[in-house]
Amino acid sequence: MSLEIDNEVISKQYKPFISSILWFSILALTLVFIALRGKAPWLIDFPEEWVLPIVLVLNSFMDRIVEFSGEFFRGMSAALEIPMSAIRSLLSWLPWSVSFFILVSISFAASGWKLAVFTAVGVSYILGVGLWIETMNSLALVAVSVPLAVLIGFLIGTAGFLYPRAERAINLTLDALQTIPAFAYLLPILLLFGFGVVVGLIAGVLYAFPPMVRNTLLGLRRVPEEVIESGLMSGATEMQLFFKVRVPSAARQILLGVNQATLAAFSMVVIASIIGGSSDIGWEVLSEMRKARFGESLVAGIVIALMAMIMDRITAGFANRKPADDNFADKPFLIRHNYLLITVLGAVIIYIVSLMYPALQSWPKAFVFDLSGPLNDAIDYVIIEYANWIVLIKKWAFFYLMLPIKMGLEQVISPYSWGFQFTMPLKLAYGATALILVILAWLRGRQSSSVMIGLLTIILFFGLTRMPWPAILLVMTFLSWQLSGPKLALTVLAGLAYLLLSGIWPEALLSVYLCGIGVALSFAIGCSLGILASEFNAISRFLRPINDTLQTIPLFVLLIPFVMIFKIGEFTALLAIMAYAIVPATRYSEHGLRNVSHEAIEAAECMGCTRWQLLMRVKIPMALPEMMLGLNQTIMFGISMLVIAALVGTSGLGQMVYIGLGDGDFGVGMSAGVGMAVIAIIADRMTTAWSKKYEENIGGKIN
Amino acid sequence: MPNRNNNDIKLSCRNVWKIYGGSPTKYFDKKKLFINSDTLNVVKKLRDDGAIPAAVDVSFDVHEGEIFVIMGLSGSGKSTMVRCLSRLVEPSHGEILLGGEDLLKKSKSELIDIRRHKMGMVFQSFGLLPHLTVAENISFPLRLQGLSNKEKREKTSRVIELVGLEGRENSFPRQLSGGQQQRIGIARSLAVEPELWFLDEPFSALDPLIRRQMQDEFLRIQSSLKKSIVFITHDFLEALRIADRMMIMRDGMVVQIGTPAELIANPVDDYVAEFTRDVPLMRVLFAKDVMDDNIEVEENMQGVQSCDSVEDILAQLSKNTKGVVVFDDGKAIGVVTPKSVVCALSRNAEKVTTELPPNEVV
Ligand SMILES: Nc1ncnc2c1ncn2[C@@H]1O[C@H](COP(=O)(O)OP(=O)(O)O)[C@@H](O)[C@H]1O
């Protein structure tokens, strides 16, 4: 017994030592690979002969499916076309005044005056800029896909609840569906269902039902045991128990599912107009953007943002609706719950009135304001006035940040870019400085920092995309082994092997590079914002609506302002990624910091901590696990934005998905889409393992 | 305590076992015990198997119109036991006789029928349906039975009045305080006019002041309804206030069954004695326990009820040092004087601290 303990102590003591020896061997090996790259180029570029014909297999697989069941899918497509076009014609036939009234009164029913006013202003804007028909066309897609998604999601969620065995399979499928980027969905749908509005519909349903399933499951599972027992003791049969006790008790969660499903469906509908677009609002944004008419594109983009916000608040309003106040039922009949009656009656009256006044039928042309003209002027003004700045920012970001990481200082430093030559003595000085830092860190007992510095200086010198793939495999596998163990290491290795063997390695590296910079910056900025927001309530109040909005509006819209100013290119994509990925970093860090136990804070204050010490020594260490969860989410957000950002010119997996989509090449698009999912999964597993390890090190979960 | 005979037994629990986890079928099934070694051995074997014996060979009777309290610390198997009685939890072995018929042999639909008409249950954290109003929550069991609106309304308003929730019918549970929410729970459980009334720590989630008030309320309701009650609590004082008879449980096993007075007088072991030690005698002794029946009743003396606690009559006693008259059913049965109180308290205090041989355990 005592012997065992001794062994453990010894291994604990020597473990960091042994592991850093291994780490430095890996680094040395990396340098050796790099030195050999002239003689053996295959160390950098994965040889094409080794690539498996995954694309071909995927394509022939898809061909088979189309061959065998194409009829079925086309039939389904035709069947869906009917309700689709019915709703579409209904919505465009309705006089705007009637739709306006209905939307406003639904908003009122959902959450009261404030939302009603917001909706009224939003809808007025849509009418005022003359995009009514486009908006109604998109709304029609949402109106059909959301109920379908909700129904399917509810049924599957219920099945998962009733049959725990099915649940695992359901969860796995949902995970896969949600990590594969939205664009990649479009491909098989396109091939199976053909072009047309139905593509948007199906994509919307497919993208929207997973959150519904999850929320249904969660809601049903969370009904308190005593509520169920009270139902049983009231003599409920199984059916009664389900429909009268479980489902109503889970209603809030289920309605939150509807909210998420609606937003998901809408963002997909917007994206889908890239392929199936027929005069809907997403198409409007994209086509104008392609023609470099940014004013028009922005005007339409704002419509999308407004629609998303209105839909979000209406559905969230219904989910969170509380009885107005005590003795609700004593209120007059009409106020109590017959919003529906008022809405229908009002709509009919307005319809009749509108028959007499054509101005109420279709929005008069005279009242359409062309915002795009002044907007274009404003944009032009900014671009010209600040041209120097814009160029400077772009150049700075390129030469001092993006290119070094992408291609390495070795190639980037030149008289043209940095103003001097990267001569041999300078290179040696760089190497020597790095070595000294590594040794210093090592001597101060910070082994992992020391390894980290070594790794980063190598990457910065040679460039991420020029790293030998065997070295990356080694580093990643060993790191994941250390974080969690052989299982994670195998998962990571398998994922990387897929990226190599399917021939998308270079694109994957490009994606990792762009997304990596975006995530690192977003995380740094987001955490700083989160810290500020947790310390100062005013900042928190200011940031919250911005974050809400950024999270609500379809990603696609985020691109517009950046493209306007910086034109297309990697830098614009980076900014778009950051705009989106900052949100979770801010949220999680603020939440984590604010939830640090009050007792710990009070104890620290009693010991005489200054505010700064309190933050650095108590709050941040205790909030770290949650902040790491934020990092995880930041990465996921970054990756999902990456595909969208491909629209404005990046070269990576996102672009490949897009190309596959354009050419109708299922194999290319799908292998790239799966590649992104693989990267997302690796990042997810590794950050989760890291935060778990941290929690274990500090002795279990805090808070 | 009135004499009991077997005819007025409402509910009878015979050798009930409930084991969570493990594979208890090795030891018994519903009908048969396979191992004839003594209980403690079986329990030990079960524990070694990783199973949790939550109810171990529990037997007791609940008489017609009686409040039977199950008392024990948390985790002692009280909730499990009361849930076995309604088959919310399926017992692993034993018999539960309701009006002479074994509840465990009933089919699903028979069980639903029994729950609809014969049983009511109140839960610790109320178990209310958040989406229904007070009135709808209370009439929920009636709605499940498909009663007509008129019938529903009549029965509902009757119990609403009983628990004093008039005027709050159309509020939602979350708009009410904890005490009022539990009134909804109580009203709901009584809406079907059950014969058997189960209450699982109904007042444990409430503030001490509210708790006391609810106990009084509960006793008032029971005095008019005379249900057969199984009442769960982990609070010994609450048990003393409420119980006609009580059962103390520990680790799933029955420790002692008896009236509160019997338990205080003759705790069967240290475990029970531990509970009784801190009992404030002034609260558990009643006027009838401390009166002197040899003193003449005088004209101008104030009166108290025989079941008022000593604590309750102290104030009156301090103002009337000559004594107060004790009435039972309107008849004067004796007089409490300061001296009689002191005598009675000292007598009982001795009884509690000296260990007497245990009485026969029921
Ligand atoms: N569903 C269950 N599964 C496993 N063990 C349980 C379950 N319910 C209760 N137990 C265990 O049975 C024992 C008795 O629990 P319970 O009847 O709730 O006690 P009480 O109500 O007296 O606090 C406890 O040890 C508890 O952990």
Ligand SMILES: [Mg+2]
């Ligand atoms: Mg309990």
